[in-house]
Amino acid sequence: MNDLSQFDPNGCGNPNNNVFGLPFTEDEARLVIQPVPWEVTVSFGSGTARSAEQIMKASLQVDLFDPDVPDGWKQGFYMRETDRKILMKSDYLRKEAELYIDYISNGEIVGQNQFMCKSLREINEGSLFLNSWVHQQTKGLLEKGKLVALLGGDHSTPLGFYKAIAETHGEFGILQIDAHCDLRESYEDFNYSHASIMFNTLREVPLMTKLVQVGIRDYSEGEFNYIQEHSDRIKTYFDRDIRIRQYEGETWKSICDEIIQQLPPKVHISFDIDGLDPKLCPNTGTPVQGGFETEQVYYLFNKIRQSGKQIISFDLNEVSTSENGWDANVGARVLFKMCNMLVAANPQ
Numbered sequence: 001m002n003d004l005s006q007f008d009p010n011g012c013g014n015p016n017n018n019v020f021g022l023p024f025t026e027d028e029a030r031l032v033i034q035p036v037p038w039e040v041t042v043s044f045g046s047g048t049a050r051s052a053e054q055i056m057k058a059s060l061q062v063d064l065f066d067p068d069v070p071d072g073w074k075q076g077f078y079m080r081e082t083d084r085k086i087l088m089k090s091d092y093l094r095k096e097a098e099l100y101i102d103y104i105s106n107g108e109i110v111g112q113n114q115f116m117c118k119s120l121r122e123i124n125e126g127s128l129f130l131n132s133w134v135h136q137q138t139k140g141l142l143e144k145g146k147l148v149a150l151l152g153g154d155h156s157t158p159l160g161f162y163k164a165i166a167e168t169h170g171e172f173g174i175l176q177i178d179a180h181c182d183l184r185e186s187y188e189d190f191n192y193s194h195a196s197i198m199f200n201t202l203r204e205v206p207l208m209t210k211l212v213q214v215g216i217r218d219y220s221e222g223e224f225n226y227i228q229e230h231s232d233r234i235k236t237y238f239d240r241d242i243r244i245r246q247y248e249g250e251t252w253k254s255i256c257d258e259i260i261q262q263l264p265p266k267v268h269i270s271f272d273i274d275g276l277d278p279k280l281c282p283n284t285g286t287p288v289q290g291g292f293e294t295e296q297v298y299y300l301f302n303k304i305r306q307s308g309k310q311i312i313s314f315d316l317n318e319v320s321t322s323e324n325g326w327d328a329n330v331g332a333r334v335l336f337k338m339c340n341m342l343v344a345a346n347p348q
Contacts, residue, residue: 002028002076009073013060019079020059020336029076030348031147031339034137036157037087038130040094040123041193042285047320048154049090052082054321054328055151055335062336068302072340075348079151086133093126101188110189120189127156127192134160142168147342151335152317154194154285155182155272159201161315165268166207169312172266173210174201175259175304177275177297179288181216181223181236194285194318197270199226202233212262214300215239215275218288235262239290252296256303267304269314271297271338273331281327283320294334301341311345314338 002024013021019033026032035052042048056079064073096119103116110116134150138161141148150161155178165172176182176198183202187193192200201208210233217239227234242255273280276294278287304311316338319331 004074009064013062015060019056019077020062020064020073020332022064022073022077024076024078026078026080029078029146031075031077031149031343032141033077033079033149033151033335033339034134034141034161035080035082035151036130036134036153037082038090038152038157039154039194039285040090040097040126040130041156041187041190041195042094042154046094046285047283047322048152048285048318049087049094050082050321051153051319051328051331052079052151054325055319055332058325058328058332059336061329062332066337066340068298068337069340069344072343075343077339086130089126089129093123097123097190104188124191127190130157131160131163131192134158135163136160139164139167147346148313149335149339149342150313150315150317152315152319155197155270155317156192156194157317158270158315159192159197159204161313162201162205162208162268165313166205169266171207171209171264172268172312173212173264174198174208174268174270175263175300176211176213176270176272177215177292178213178270178272179215179218179239179274179291180272180286181213181219181227182272183223183226183234184220202230209233210235210262210264212259213237214259215242215290215292217290218286243290252299253303256300259300260304260307260309263304263309266310266312268312269301269338271314271316271334273316273318273327273334276330280330281319283322283327284318285320286318294330294337298337301338305341305345311342314342
């Protein structure tokens with residue numbers, strides 16, 4: 001157990017310490033955050049690959065008192081350093097992807113261009129590499145008995161993590177907070193696109209038995225039909241439907257109770273920051289009007305914990321960088337809340 005007798009939780013964050021200014025090493029920390037600096041397939045805004053660095057800096061401004069879990073931080077949170085080789089690979093393949101997206105957006109035929117064929121192959125192979133790397137990193141932490149969180153990057157990043165969770169915990173479900181379904185078989189020809197993470201999870205992680213999506217408000221007809229065709233494994237609460245129910249008198253509590261009933265005993269939370277109102281993180285990759293306030297989402301998380309279901313892990317994705325650091329400021333606070341929630345949901 002780390003000696004905290006000389007640490008002042010009410011003082012300013014010490015940049016010589018780790019995330020949130022906490023004085024824990026990886027070995028001492030109960031919860032380890034794995035950054036994944038990857039945004040190869042983003043289709044609109046960029047900047048998520050470098051979000052962990054801005055979030056780390058912003059985290060020093062986060063007060064350590066959480067009224068829901070006052071002493072959660074004492075169990076130890078630690079964020080690993082960003083892997084520069086993964087970041088460099090993302091940067092290289094992102095340039096390839098930008099050229100490819102521009103080429104197909106002009107109606108050009110990929111098969112008639114050898115360079116574009118090569119680029120597409122390299123991008124899809126790079127995504128396979130990333131999935132394997134994430135699996136290796138997170139599986140290693142889980143085997144050490146750590147609570148594990150993943151910090152993206154774009155929303156394609158956690159697939160390897162989901163496979164590691166299945167190997168460790170067996171059957172589990174995912175609660176997805178998001179503006180998008182992410183149920184496309186592929187997007188812009190990229191097999192492991194940020195727009196395909198949940199499709200790939202359903203296909204490649206059979207022990208992920210139930211996907212419950214909340215806040216969805218931007219989706220294709222194909223995705224809508226896919227949800228109807230796979231209603232045994234997917235339940236989607238569209239933003240529009242939630243609002244109509246509230247306009248007609250239902251409470252957020254009653255809707256949360258219904259959401260929780262859809263979840264299996266073990267729950268992973270996948271939080272795409274664009275599930276929030278875009279005023280909170282305006283530089284996220286694909287912002288959509290509408291969305292939640294943070295307290296609405298925290299309320300749902302707390303109700304899950306109180307229900308007796310076990311929150312086993314989480315990922316936080318699509319927080320982007322910005323000149324004034326506003327997105328990272330919000331992202332750091334969401335990250336802190338989720339870290340507290342995870343340790344509270346897994347009492348020692």
